[in-house]
Amino acid sequence: MAAFDEATAVAAHPDGSTFDVTLDAGWTIGEDRPNGGYLLALLGRAALAAGRSAGAEQAHVIAASVQYVTSPTVGTAVVETELLRRGRSVSQVRARLVQGEQVAVQASFTLGNLDPASAPWWGEVPPVSLPPEEHCLPLPLPPGAGDGPSFRQQIDERFDPDTIGFVDGRPSGTGELRCWFRFADGRDVDTLSLLFVVDALPPATFDIVATGWVPTLDLSVYVRAVPAPGPVRVRFRTGVIHDDLADEVCEVWDSRGRLVAQSTQLVGIRIPQG
């Protein structure tokens, strides 16, 4: 079983709507705090299972909105779901991750069916231009950072060298990161793991200004197509920084150049004074 599938496994209670989960130590962003996209994918898996158990016939998460309330720690937790609507073309499921008595993550999912063979009927977002994967670079870690956050061991991200000057204190100022993405163990990216991919890059604001932790306040993801096998391309862009808040847009294309996911998030950011 691939690492991603093992780490996002959910075990249903007899009610079909509550799930035991184990937040995996291999998917943390700092100390023992799981990565936000990993948590979202885990909730998405529970939402799909809850839908199936209630007779919903949708196979994919097509939209997810999530609010991170408190940062859970590695270890056991519970996912509570609620089927809001079972529809013919789409169903809606609310899910929350609870650890102890505390709601850690609150999310809403729209379930639908995507046709792997389909193409856009109108509109196109041309894939981000990237140097060939072999000319792109893994994210360098600052001295003393050891191996970095554990979730980085699970992925093979190769960045356009022009976008990672921030690591040496030379952000480009354009507010954009670009990379190739694969899972380290060769697992293909599917619709569920796209919920993780859109949150697997450093903050796009790092390409503008060095700050501390940039917490996500609200994140929405639309999954637009079933990715073809192979690496995906990711572009992560900053919109506007205003009043200690920034919006960031992420887009993902598959190996055939089709847009497979879009996300937008509002983050908190503390600009250093002076």
Next chain:
Amino acid sequence: MAAFDEATAVAAHPDGSTFDVTLDAGWTIGEDRPNGGYLLALLGRAALAAGRSAGAEQAHVIAASVQYVTSPTVGTAVVETELLRRGRSVSQVRARLVQGEQVAVQASFTLGNLDPASAPWWGEVPPVSLPPEEHCLPLPLPPGAGDGPSFRQQIDERFDPDTIGFVDGRPSGTGELRCWFRFADGRDVDTLSLLFVVDALPPATFDIVATGWVPTLDLSVYVRAVPAPGPVRVRFRTGVIHDDLADEVCEVWDSRGRLVAQSTQLVGIRIPQG
């Protein structure tokens, strides 16, 4: 009292977290079905009141994510809220609109404080280019449509004539609508009513293809600044139409040209065959 404030009034139960509301017949989109942005603003008002009642010190909704589950009808309903986190800079509130036993709308709000005098620290989205308000046109109604949806009586929207050819069966094909927006009774647009403004235009997809009703599956709004008095400018754009789904982005600028709101939504769309 302005019509918007009257129609979005909420009456708190002694618990401070449950609210009686009346869905107003003057804000419908069809028959007796309230407009979705109107419902979101009403839930936002309840979320702010619930936050205040629990000691949260934030005055504005800065982010909202909403899923429309079933369409409620005009008349009485209840808003149930849950304070997920009371924080120093932001708080988080979940809210749902319940009519009878049915959850009609499910939303999550991030509350924060926006400084009316602030300017963006980085990034800019230049305001949409529009002919002067006096050269723009109210949305024409098709013959036999009477006065159209009742919520249109509450607003004074003046569209760039290039963007409303769809009314006569001549969509421009660019997938973009542009307009000036005011409330008909002269009420200024504030942060709360921006939640309504982002859903007060026809579907942007109408500028591409004539279809039936285009239901919103998932909508997220970020309120970025306190609007200055005067009309706001709105741009509503289609992204990609794929697999009977489309994404639409709405942006709103105030009379000083500052970006005051951004929204993105995923909608269902049935393309006519042939």
